[in-house]
Amino acid sequence: MMFPAPRPQPPRFPRTRLRSFPSGQRTVRAVRFNVDGNYCLTCGSDKSLKLWNPHRGIILKTYSGHGYEVLDAAGSCDNSQICSCGSDKTVVLWDVATGQLVRKFRGHGGKVNCVQFNEESTVIVSGSIDTSVRCWDCRSRTSEPIQILNEAKDGISSVKVSDHEILSGSVDGRIRRYDLRMGQLFADFIGSPITSVCFSKDSQCTLISSLDSTLRLLDKETGELLGEYTGHRNTDCKLDCCFNESDTHVVSGSEDGLVYFWDLIEGSCTLTLPVGKGVVQSLSYHPTQCCLLTATEDTVQLWGDDSEEATTQTPS
Template structure:
């Protein structure tokens, strides 16, 4: 059983629904999260950075599964935008407006590492499947791959001219989303100028560019089908070929093989549920839609309390008890 968790950029709380029955679960209060600012930590609790004015101090809030009120609130040195947690929930990393990345130990709350990662604000963060790498995107247009072994090895860090394993950079526009293919080990970056770049981590090079007919803000991978879904500002969801061998051309553009839509506003976030074989999308229209990944038919619709939806997670409901 899976649960869909969604947050908004305004004080609308965190909505929670049973993916299979559509029943609404506990609603968590007092949350205004930035994009990529909501994370499930080790399947134990929720954490969210808070969207505030640039001059205001930053905070990160934590909720246990059983209580709607905020359990713990922390105040980092600066405002944090994206958050990520490794799979077992040992660490939380956050990206700051300054371009710094912070790494905290969950058990103690201690700041273990801090490094200057980008020239401008960090916009998105994701761990590799084996938790050995951290991939960061920034408003400066850069995507960098960090080895946690190097980050924690102070002696090796002193010997290195730079900390990152790879530095992928094509232009200076903001990186809006980063995902990783579980099969090919490729990070896929979605950028704010109608183009998605597919990079190879192992080779450290660009594999292909895919141009969309609209600005794209969110991506989700379908590892079984070797395609990915891209959420557009036009309210549509595009399906693009991920394999380097695929050269399909359609009315939507090279490598874009399909398109479907029911959102009235921009699609802001996407997540793929492997267990349910479905795609979940959030939009500025305040709706969360669940799609059959094969037929692209709508399975069910959830209404957030108010305001745009900008983060979606899918969590196994066994951990909510």
Template sequence: MSISRKFPTRHAHTLKTHSGPVNTVIFSSYPGTYVLTGSTDRAIHLSRALPSSDTHSLVETTRPIQKYEAHGYSVLDIAVSSDNARFSSVGGDRQVFLWDVEQGSTVRRWTGHSSRVEAVQFAGEGDSIVVSGSADTTINLWDAKSNAYKPIQTLTEASDTVSSLHVHMPTYSIASGSYDGRVRIYDLRMGRTTVDVIAHPVTSVRCSADGNAVLVSSLDGKIRMLDRTDGKLLKAYGGESQVGKFGEKYMNKSLRIRSVFAKGDAVVLSGSETADMESKENTSQAFVFAWNVLTGDIIATIPAGEGVKVISCVAWNEKGQCWAGACADGTVKIYS
């Protein structure tokens, strides 16, 4: 059966728990039963990813299982530890928060950034390190096991906002994307940094499972897959020439939109924005796009709903073979 036939497009669950645009969504670690969502309403919500009863009709949830409230500004990114006991969150308040999931409270708050923090990831053995990327152009590494309040290392190569991070532990590396149009890969074992020039602000970076490729979204409306060793372009997705079955084109010109690998790295999945972002009309809608990694062909386009002008973040759950999209109308939609 082809990838396109197997790609999940059934809208199974809508989360209507936030009162502002949702900026980030992430599944809990294996098996991915839950999702954590972060919003402009300054709250982080924990909800079941899929309804507990296996119904074939759309289910709506209006109350989360748990709310985490400590941020004073928009929540922009969340990372979950591999044991699901902790998560880290960042946002407009320039701090990096480390949370205890069960207690519902913060166990650390690091304050080393001087501007909003856009990206966060866990790293190290036992998720002992938290990595954060900020609009102050720095990446900070924090010791999550000690009470130290200063970063153990600061990476200062970027010349504009660090918008995205992905830690790839098998190769001991950190991939970062910046609005300076660069993708930087930090090899922590070798102490070496490689730089690929995209020439457009980078909004998302994601390493493949084997670490050989990196997926890069940028504000020229294209997603590129680069060879990690030499920066060679392996494939590009989106662009003016590609049109979906409804006549829609992949758009990303103004906002941070996160893309991911899905289905064992066989699919590229991304949200998008509408062409008339500034318009007050609520007739247009953004789409989630899925491409075949190897051919670059569009295999699915899923409409976000009338008036939803941005799907800023998507997340994929390999175990459950389902995905979630974070929407500007405050909803999160999950497809299985």
């Protein structure tokens, strides 16, 4: 006897606001989950970087050491360190447990917009308005970059790092993918200033957000356009985009105070999440759960599925 195949489960969305808390940073420039989603980082225009338990809305530590506003941050693979960057042209490495500044890297000629660790958290990759992507050795005593990638013709707005690749987006309208194993550079021309880039979780595709209010999904190897996603507004600000935890939907902030979700395959808008009146400048999706962080003005919000809330854990 043949039994019918089970019906596929409907997609889950983080529709419910679980927490909303003021950051105390005047304007939140970036919000980021850590590698396992137990805590998050916020960067502010008050020159501070804060470590949060977002499930409780509690500040765990505040890191101060930048001379101007902090624009981006990322946590290491073992949650022991944080890297950050800002308008003071520096990249800073922090110790999570002590809150102390470990090392400050100088060399960029303008504000540093974005920063990422490599997978082993031994190298920090940063992108700056000075048109360069720079790589810094966390274990070295020198503050000089170990590599400078300066093919861009305008400022770098976004960088992402995989096990052997660096993906960068530039205001010159091009995305550049550096294959570090092969020593090769691949570039695709979008035509509009790029605000955000990311890899899909299977590393087969790249997602690009640009100032023509369009997200584009490209095949990583061939550069073929696989999909376009429109309906949101992005003409003036640097906004984040990402995939959800299962790579089934594309997510982006918008200048109209909403977060937009699109079906990855069909390209149709499946959900608009009302976050606030201001620009949803930054967002971060939980690595494994249906859970989303958003930042607008001074407020950070945690969104989850109706049926469950993410387990609260505090990093050591």
